[in-house]
Structures are given as C-alpha cells and as structure tokens.
Amino acid sequence: MAAYTQALVNGIMLGAIYVVVALGLTLVFGMMHIVNFAHGEIYMLGAFVLWTFQVALGVNYFLATIITVVVLFILGMLLELIFFSRFPGRAGLFKSLIICLGLAAVLPNTVSLIYSPFSKNIPSVFTNSLQFAGLFVPSERLLVILFSVVFVGGLFLFLKRTRTGQAMIAVEQDGEAAEMQGVSISRVRLYCMGIGAALAGGAASFVAPVLGASPWMGGDMIMNSFNIIIIGGMGSLPGAVLGGLILGLAQSFGPMWVSPPMVNLLVFFMIILILLVKPTGLLGHA
Template sequence: MPDILNLTIQQTINGVVMGCLYVMVALGLTLIYGVMNQINFAHADFVTLGGFAAYFFVQWVGGAYLLSIVVALFTGALLGYLINLTIFAPLRERGDELRPLIATIGVSVLLENGALLAFGPVPYQFNSPYDETIRFGKIFFTSQSLLVVIVASSTIAGLYLFMKYTFTGKALRAISQDRETAGLMGINQKFLIMLTIVIASAMAGMAGAMLGPILVLTPFAGASVIVKSFAIVIIGGFGNMAGTIIAGLLVGLIEAFTTQYLGSGVIDLVVFALLLVMLLVKPTGLVAEKKEENV
C-alpha cells in the first residue's frame, strides 16, 4: 500500500477518534440550546469533573476503567441536576433569559476554582489499561481509541433513538418547537428541562472519562475541548444534532491532517478560520436550523 494512502487512513482514524470526543461534548451544548435556547458555559467543567471522577475511581478505589466511565456519567448527571435545582431553575422562574446565561459563567468560574483548590495545578496522568496497539500493516491504533469510538457511537445512537422514538424524546422536541403550546398540551416543562441538563451533563462527564487518558487532567482540562465544541455547534448549525455530528467529525479530521502537514501549533488557527468562513458564507451552518428538526 502506498505511503500516502497509509498516511491518509492513519490520520482519518486519528481524526475520527478525536471527532467522536468532540461530538460527545458538543451534543450536550446542542441539546441544551435546542430545548432551552440557552448556552451553558459551565459545560466544560462537567467534562473536567467527569474526568477526575473516573481518575479517582480507578486510582483510589481500584475500580475498572470501563466502570469509571459509568461513574463519570453519573457524576456529570448529578452535577447537572444539583446545579439546575439550586441555580438555573430558580433564575428561569423569574422569566429573565439573561440571568441564567450569566449564571453559567459564574458556575464555571466556581467549579474551575473549586477543582483547582481540591486537586491543585499539577497535571494528573490518567493511564488507561487499554493501551494495547492494534496493527494492520502500517496502520495502527490503540484499543483505547477503539473504545472511544465504540462508546461514543453507542451513546450518540442511543440519544438519537431516545429523541426520535420515545415519548419523552418527542416531548423534548415539542418543547424545542413551541414551549407555550407544549405546556398547554400538559407537557411538564420543568421536568423535561431538568432532564435535558442532566443528559447533557452526563454526556460531558463520559467525555471527560474518555478524554483523560488522551490528555493530562487539570482543573481546566475541559476548556481544551469546549471552545472547539462551541465552534462545532456553530459550524454544524446551532441546535441541530445531525449538523453537530457532521461538524464534530469534520473538525476532528481537520485537526488530524493539520497536525500531520502543518504542525499542532496551527490547529486552532485552521479550525477557527473554518468557523469564520462558515459564518460568512453559510451562517446557518452545515445543516440549517429548523425547529421541527432540532434535537
């Protein structure tokens, strides 16, 4: 097999792995925006704390890494539930859309500094037991990368089926289309908004558990992916799940090939150049926002 073909396949695999992680994080942002028409700036910290929950479960408790992903899921879900219950929900009841948005910034600062106080600034090396290298000729990837793709794909597929075919998922889509009419039809908006935040936060926690072995863990680890995740949501089309998935994989591939040919130092330059071009050429994103198709 020619070297250029090997290289293309190798970088495509690398891009898909990172793209899956980006999609896991970005879908939470998309879900919240699609249902609530709101941006959650604290989403990055759910990624970070999910990663730390998985790390300490493995290192201190001696638990299995696969089970640590479940622990990170529940950690993210619990954080999302508690923060919504104590901060976001009371602010939404006042009818001011700006206050919950500002509150997400405050919660992010609070969680980051709390993590800094608890864990310190020293990076934590999260080693996965799935570090075996799988080779097909000159093409190789680790079993951790394969695990990331399997878990992310299963989660994304599960979310799609949930939103498409369950009564609760259809109710969430109804709220995203017309909250007032959905309320008149007896749909419990408070519960479904809470559920939206819990699902999004749980996915962020899972992403943190899978991101930990790829990057070192710090109190600001989530920030390394959240900015790109915001870019992915915009490139894909704000609030659209299909667009977010396509954009996430696209950004992962761009990052892999940019690293190969231009160096890692210009990754952000290329990604955000794409974002600016998209805003200029097609501001609606890859998949234009349609309320009936959102989330």
C-alpha cells in the same frame, strides 16, 4: 498515502471525542436556550469523578464510567434546580450566561484546591496499539470511537423512542404548544440539563484515560465544542455530529499542510467560510 490514511483515522478518533462533548452543549442550548460556558468544566468534573472512583477508590473502570455518568446526570439536574430554573427561557439567557461564566471560573479552582493543580493519570484499560498496513491505531482510541457511537446512538434512540425524549423535542420545537399539550417544561428542563451533563461525564470517562485529567482541561474542550456547534448549527444534534467530525478531520489533516500555529487559523477560516455560505451552520435552522 499511509500518512493520509493515518490522518483520516486520527481525525475520526479526534472527532469522536468532540462529538459527545458538543452534543451535551448543543442539547442544552437547543432546548433550554442556555449558552453553557461551564460545559467544559462539567466535563472536567466528570474526569475527576472517574478518577475518584477508579483510582482513589479502586472501582473497575467500566463500573466507574457508569457511576460517573449517573453522578453527572444528578449534578446537571442539581444545577438546573439550584441555578437555571430561576431564569427560564430566552428572557433568562443573560442571567444564565453569567451563572455559567461564574461556574467556569469557580469549578477548576475548587477542583485544583481539592485534588492539586497537577494532572492526574487515569490508567487505560488498553495501552497497546494495533498495527496494520503501516497504520498505528491505539486501542484506547478505538474504545473512544466505540463509546462515542454508543452514546450518540443511545441519545438519538432516547429522543426518538421514549415519551420523555419526544417531550424534549416538542419543547425544543415550540415550548408553549408543548406545555398546552400537558408537557411539564420544568421536568423536561431538568432531564435536559441532566442528560447534557451526563454526556459531558461520559465523554470525560473515555477521554480522560487517553488525555489525562486536569482542573484546566475544560477550557480547551469548550472552545472546540463551540466551534463544532457553530459549524454544525446551534441546537442541531446531527449538526454537532457532523461538526465534530469536520473539526477532528481538519485538526488532523491541518498539520500536514500548514504549521501547528496555523492550524487554528485554518479552522477559523473554515468556520467563517461556512457562516458566510450558511449563517445558521451546516445543519442548523433559523
């Protein structure tokens, strides 16, 4: 029983990491129709921005996290201004995809050249593990859950309670109608890309002290993120939250029943099953 409880706790912690990364990806897809294959690399850049400020420049971790989120927000907007704004809407889907693939190839190698290809250690604020009822809960992972709740809650509040957030939802529902009502599509796209990247940067800020920073860390995360938004439904924010938790729990409980190489197979089998029953994903819509 203790093993299952530990797996449940681990699954929630793992899911919390996935949720924040996947939120940015699904936000950008839902509102901008960009399948951002470079999202994992943007997440990786976040980890190195954090390393630069916290380790190289000696800035306090929490301040470095805020700086990272701001820097990634600006970076996201720059990507929109320089690349994606040239190919808006569904018509530019293929060209945007090529840009993303190019960025996914260039960014890790550039970071590797600047920072070396070795993993970087980002010291954790908390290194101890809490112990109760035979369970081990590393404090740094609790911090991940806390951050994740703050980020997800903050994003939903932003979308529901602010004019910009409402404008973003309007664009997601019907871009042309929103434009006729005076919503600036280009501005919404700018914010959307900025927020997507900021979410990736935020996720990197609280994941990198747990898992380290490596130029190649984006590849694995993007695979998991795509799995999540397929499970939850492409473009659905609540779906990303649900998908992240399902994937985290599956990867946590999976090794208890099958060998590690079989866990991925189990996950993909689950995805196929979900798509057969509900092709739009659990909370997605056609």
